[in-house]
Amino acid sequence: MTIRLYDTSARQIRDFSPLTPGCVSIYLCGATVQAAPHIGHVRSNLNFDIIRRWFTHRGYDVTFVRNVTDIDDKIINKAGEQGRPWWSIGYENERAFNDGYQALGCLPPTYEPRATGHVTEMVEMMRALIERGHAYESDGSVYFDVRSWPSYLELSRQDLDEMRQPDEGITGKRDPRDFALWKATKPGEPDWETPWGRGRPGWHLECSAMVRKYLGPAFDIHGGGLDLIFPHHENEIAQSKAAGDDFATYWMHNAWVTMSGEKMSKSLGNSVLVAEMVKQWRPIVLRYYLGTPHYRSMIEYSEESLREAESAFARIEGFVQRVVEKAGGVVEPAAEVPPAFAEAMDDDFGVPQALAIVHTTVRQGNSALAADDKEGAVARLAEVRAMLGILGLDPLDPHWAGESDRGDDLHGVVDSLVRLVLDQRESARARKDWGTADAIRDQLGQAGLVIEDSPQGPRWTLGPR
Structure with a gap:
């Protein structure tokens, strides 16, 4: 069961060996809310939702923290472009992210702290870093001195002497590779008071400040996308450990959703917004x-792949x-999953192998x-429902009940119309x-409906797109 x-x-x-027996603490880097989410954004949370569900199934008490970065250069710049308050940009997009998570059946986090709500904790950490000689103030900004921490770049395994940072036009740094803990105020930007001035x-x-507040100086798993390894996670490690925290025991990173081989991103103009995708595809299919791909595998987006997933x-x-x-009522999930499914999930959360067990069990059930x-x-x-519950894909789960009835209740309208035609058949x-009778069935098939005759009468479902 390891x-x-x-x-x-x-x-x-x-x-995996938890710091506290029977408990798992997970911190996931969440959204920077400068824009509405595309499917690449929500993949990370969806992967960790499945990971969390498996830990829970294995009997662990899981504390899951996912932050919100609600103050950022991009948010400030967008606010300026649109002539809106910076906080309204962040709040609008934070809600869009949460709508996307909820639509895809992700469990809510134990805690979801915002960056702007934890300035006090950040000031405390900066003070400790300055006192320990790992940070310094310059013209109202505070920087981390990367040369003061010999283990810097231990996660990404880069060589500091070979690393070059672009010229940001900042002259107050001791080393161009030092990174900002706090940025001095600029005209028109939001700011907070600190011992070193407003900024x-x-x-x-x-993230370091919020991890310490919600999970303590040491916790089990830190997660995020591959693109966060450097500089974000590398800098988190340096500042937290330099401040005296043990920080994360394990680091887990999910791969990207790509289009034409490139990471899906706003800047490349190749993003597919979640809000639009759930109008075209059922959320459970999305x-x-x-x-269902392994969390460390890239997903190359295509409509053909989505159609295959739908089928x-x-x-x-x-x-x-x-x-x-056939049973005449709901069948409750089994208390345990098949051993092969458990073995796959225990092995680095092998969802593709676990899903193969789901399909095998479905074939056995169809034979029965x-x-x-x-x-x-x-x-x-019962076994299938137990497995699907862990993957968040049980169609009988209350979350998905009435999924087809969202919007203008078109499913109910279509059902009434199809029933009239089926009565004629x-x-x-x-x-x-x-x-x-055959002609009616064929016409319905051309319209994208699959008709199946059962002892209880004909039943229709949407066929593959």
Whole structure:
């Protein structure tokens, strides 16, 4: 029952051993809310949602912290461009992120702190770093002295002497590679009072301050996207450890969603907004698409891949619906998952291998249905529901109930219309007019509907796009 995970800092898979027996503390770098989220943004949280669910299934008490960066150069610049308060930009997009997380079935974090709510903690950490000789004030800004920390770059394994930083036009640094803990105030920018003058947080300091507040000086897992390894996570490690904290025991990083081989990003103009995607695709299908590849594998976005995900999930969902009808009621999830599923999840959260067990169990359940083995079919559904629950993909979970009824309740309208046509087909079958019955079925198929005859009558579902 030992969970093993890939630790970026060690560059290998390690056995997980929590600092506190039976408990897991996780800090995930969350959104910088300068814009609405695209599917690449939400992938990280979705991956860690599955990781969190597995730890919970294994009996751990999980504390999951996901921050919000609500003050940032990009937020300030956008506010200036749009003539709006900086905080309104952040708040609007923070809500958009949370709407996206909720739509895709992610559990809410234990704590979700904002950077601007933790200036006091940042000041305390800067004071400690200055007293220890690892930071210095210059013209109202505070910088971390990278030369003072010999282990700097231990996560990304770069050589400081070979590393070059672009000229930011800042003359107060002792070394151009020193990074800002606090930025002196500029006209028109938001600012807070500190012992070194008014200003605003640097990007990296906020996470170290919030980790210490919510998880203490030492915690189990720090997560985020691959792009955060340097400079963000590297700088977090330096400032936290230099301030006297042990910080994270394990580092986990998820891969990107790419388009044409490039990381999905606003700057490249290749992003696909979550708010638009959930209008085109069922959210549970989007979760299947983003959540079932291994968290360390890149996802190359394409509509063809989404259609394949839709078809694959339809096979699972169809099995669930058929067994529920056969059983005459809801089948509760099994208390335990199949051993092969557990083995896959224990091995660095191997969702693709675990999903293969789901599909195998579905095939076994379909065989039981074909053999009129109600007991066997029900047993397989109980296992499938247990596995899907961990992946956040159980179509019978209350979260997904009525998913098709969102918006203007078009599903209900379509269902009424299709029922009228199916009644005509049933009438044709009753008078043995097989040609008309088949023609109606074919026309519905051309419209994208799959008709399946069951003992309870015909049932329709949306076919692959």
